[in-house]
Amino acid sequence: MEHWTRIDHSITVQEAVDFVQSPASGGIVTFTGTVRNQTQQRPVLKLFFECYEPMALLEMEKIVRAAKEKWPVQRMAILHVKGEKLPGEVVVVIAVAAAHRAAAFEACQFAIDTLKETVPIWKKEFFEDGEVWVAAHP
Amino acid sequence: MEHWTRIDHSITVQEAVDFVQSPASGGIVTFTGTVRNQTQQRPVLKLFFECYEPMALLEMEKIVRAAKEKWPVQRMAILHVKGEKLPGEVVVVIAVAAAHRAAAFEACQFAIDTLKETVPIWKKEFFEDGEVWVAAHP
Amino acid sequence: MRVLLFGIMKEIAAAGTLDIAEPLPDVGQLRAWLLQQYPAMKHLRSVMVAVNRAYAPDGQPLAPGDEIAIIPPLSGG
Amino acid sequence: MRVLLFGIMKEIAAAGTLDIAEPLPDVGQLRAWLLQQYPAMKHLRSVMVAVNRAYAPDGQPLAPGDEIAIIPPLSGG
Numbered sequence: 001m002e003h004w005t006r007i008d009h010s011i012t013v014q015e016a017v018d019f020v021q022s023p024a025s026g027g028i029v030t031f032t033g034t035v036r037n038q039t040q041q042r043p044v045l046k047l048f049f050e051c052y053e054p055m056a057l058l059e060m061e062k063i064v065r066a067a068k069e070k071w072p073v074q075r076m077a078i079l080h081v082k083g084e085k086l087p088g089e090v091v092v093v094i095a096v097a098a099a100h101r102a103a104a105f106e107a108c109q110f111a112i113d114t115l116k117e118t119v120p121i122w123k124k125e126f127f128e129d130g131e132v133w134v135a136a137h138p
Numbered sequence: 139m140e141h142w143t144r145i146d147h148s149i150t151v152q153e154a155v156d157f158v159q160s161p162a163s164g165g166i167v168t169f170t171g172t173v174r175n176q177t178q179q180r181p182v183l184k185l186f187f188e189c190y191e192p193m194a195l196l197e198m199e200k201i202v203r204a205a206k207e208k209w210p211v212q213r214m215a216i217l218h219v220k221g222e223k224l225p226g227e228v229v230v231v232i233a234v235a236a237a238h239r240a241a242a243f244e245a246c247q248f249a250i251d252t253l254k255e256t257v258p259i260w261k262k263e264f265f266e267d268g269e270v271w272v273a274a275h276p
Numbered sequence: 277m278r279v280l281l282f283g284i285m286k287e288i289a290a291a292g293t294l295d296i297a298e299p300l301p302d303v304g305q306l307r308a309w310l311l312q313q314y315p316a317m318k319h320l321r322s323v324m325v326a327v328n329r330a331y332a333p334d335g336q337p338l339a340p341g342d343e344i345a346i347i348p349p350l351s352g353g
Numbered sequence: 354m355r356v357l358l359f360g361i362m363k364e365i366a367a368a369g370t371l372d373i374a375e376p377l378p379d380v381g382q383l384r385a386w387l388l389q390q391y392p393a394m395k396h397l398r399s400v401m402v403a404v405n406r407a408y409a410p411d412g413q414p415l416a417p418g419d420e421i422a423i424i425p426p427l428s429g430g
Contacts, residue, residue, distance in 0.1 A: 013168065014152040023175035023225040029246070030151065030168045031239065033353055037161035049352070052282055052345055055329040056352075080352060087161040092353050101169065105247050108167075112239060112353060120326070120345070121352025122283030133284040134351035138321045171430055187429070190359050190422055193406040194429075218429060230430050250430060258403070258422070259429025260360030271361040272428035276398045 004077040005060035007051050011079040016095035020075040027101035029108040031094045037087035045126045047085045052120035056080070059119040063111050067096070070110065071103040078111060080121060091123075142215040143198035145189050149217040154233035158213040165239035167246040169232045175225035183264045185223045190258040194218070197257045201249050205234070208248065209241040216249060218259060229261075277338065279306070280345040285323070288316045303327065304334030310346065321349045354415065356383070357422040362400070365393045380404065381411030387423065398426045 004019050013032045020028055035047050060078040067073055077095040085091055094111045098104035123134045142157050151170045158166055173185050198216040205211055215233040223229055232249045236242035261272045279294040286292050300306045303325045311317050324347040325332050331347070338344065356371040363369050377383045380402045388394050401424040402409050408424070415421065 012152065013155045013166075014150065017151045017168075017170055021170075021172055021226065023173070025172060026174050027250075028151075028168075028170040028172065030155075030166075030170070031243075032155055032159075032166040032168070033239075034159055034163060034166065035161070036164050036237075050283055050286075051352075052280065052326070052347070055326055055345065058329050088159065101171075101247070101250060105169075105243060109239075109243050112165075116350065116353040118331075118350070119352050120282065120347050120350060122348065123351040124283075133287075133348070135349045136284040136320055136351075188360055188363075189429075190357065190403070190424070193403055193422065196406050254427065254430040256408075256427070257429050258359065258424050258427060260425065261428040262360075271364075271425070273426045274361040274397055274428075 002075050003061070003064045005057050005064070006079045007053050007056060007082050008079070009081060009083050011081055011090055011093050013090070013093050013095070016077040016079055016093045019077045020095045020097035022075065022097065025074050025097035026099050027104050028095060028097045029101065029104040031108050031112045032090055033092040035085050035087045035089050035091060039125055042127050044087055045128065047091070047126070048124040049082050049085065049091065050122045050124070051080070051082045053082070056119050056121055060115070063114050063118070066114070067107040067111055071098065071107045072100070073098045073103055073107045076107070076111070078115065080119070140213050141199070141202040143195050143202070144217045145191050145194060145220050146217070147219060147221050149219055149228055149231050151228070151231050151233070154215040154217055154231045157215045158233045158235035160213065160235065163212050163235035164237050165242050166233060166235045167239065167242040169246050169250045170228055171230040173223050173225045173227050173229060177263055180265050182225060183266065185229070185264070186262040187220050187223065187229065188260045188262070189218070189220045191220070194257050194259055198253070201252050201256070204252070205245040205249055209236065209245040210238070211236045211241055211245045214245070214249070216253065218257070277340070277344065280343070282345065283348045284320065285317070285346045285348045288314050300338060302334065302338055303332050303336045306338060306344070307334065323348055354417070354421065357420070359422065360425045361397065362394070362423045362425045365391050377415060379411065379415055380409050380413045383415060383421070384411065400425055
């Protein structure tokens with residue numbers, strides 16, 4: 001298996017690196033997204049992630065295929081959480097292994113940029129005085 | 139402490155991410171370098187890393203300062219191993235946390251590129267039939 | 277026709293799935309029907325439709341048994 | 354004058370440190386002296402000199418008590 005896509009309650013950067021690492025790869029680049037403790041100066045109490053899980057996994061696989069067509073990358077992992085998350089907790093991890101580090105950097109950045117645009121996952125922010133689905137309104 | 143530089147016998151990406159992560163950061167980018175099992179088709183048995191340790195740590199700190207001048211990054215970790223390493227083992231980890239992921243990607247790539255040019259560390263490759271200090275000769 | 281709703285769409289419709297009796301032959305007509313039923317939809321930044329777990333343009337025909345989902349603005353990652 | 358050697362320079366000189374009695378007033382003259390003592394140095398891709406843990410140009414004067422290191426081509430990372 002050359003790639004790994006997963007949606008779960010808890011994920012770590014270490015498991016993503018362990019998956020993509022191999023004695024043939026020279027460099028691994030990861031992106032880890034965490035819950036910020038505020039949005040525009042308003043303290044965030046928690047987040048809730050809702051996923052259209054089967055389609056989200058398919059879209060993650062499309063990202064892997066597109067990245068492998070564009071860059072000479074070896075193994076990739078795309079992990080995303082679902083459910084409730086507190087500030088500081090990990091919500092997304094992308095790991096890319098390649099023989100040459102420039103390809104790994106470019107493919108990892110492409111993967112997180114594309115994930116935010118195409119993978120059906122929604123985030124609700126909870127504040128002291130209310131809650132909002134992020135980016136829903138202009 | 140907003141940055142962490144370290145030279146040790148064993149390092150992990152997880153400890154670098156744990157250090158740079160904070161509830162104020164939105165994204166963390168890491169680069170992890172591992173020992174490849176071959177160099178130009180010759181199987182590599184092991185590597186040996188020699189460090190001019192006090193100067194290497196100073197040069198790592200210069201990289202952190204330069205990155206923080208160029209990009210709005212929050213916390214950085216630069217870890218490198220010394221001593222013997224086998225194929226697949228981690229030799230360098232760089233982690234960068236930033237509010238915006240583009241800055242984290244650029245600063246991380248800058249840091250590994252600069253480390254290879256300025257930090258006084260030397261790598262010896264051991265093959266079945268000999269050993270060589272990498273890049274010593276043209 | 278069975279339609280899955282997510283995120284803010286689930287709140288607007290006060291339901292996670294809709295069973296629509298009205299015959300709606302393509303994605304565009306489903307979208308128009310939803311807008312009429314749930315006027316709050318027009319305040320959303322965007323709404324996409326997925327058919328059988330892939331994004332579908334307005335012209336795409338809908339068949340009985342398709343898995344249809346309404347995709348409000350994404351915010352994963 | 355005490356000089357630290359690393360990597361391939363340690364093997365070329367067969368020593369990790371050199372104690373040089375010769376008076377060598379600057380980095381350039383230290384470099385010339387080393388090249389004369391260890392002709393194999395000229396096959397190296399590059400040799401830098403560090404004084405007090407910072408890279409130093411050939412014109413930099415050397416003082417007693419300076420920590421001097423010979424830096425062959427780097428290969429960390």
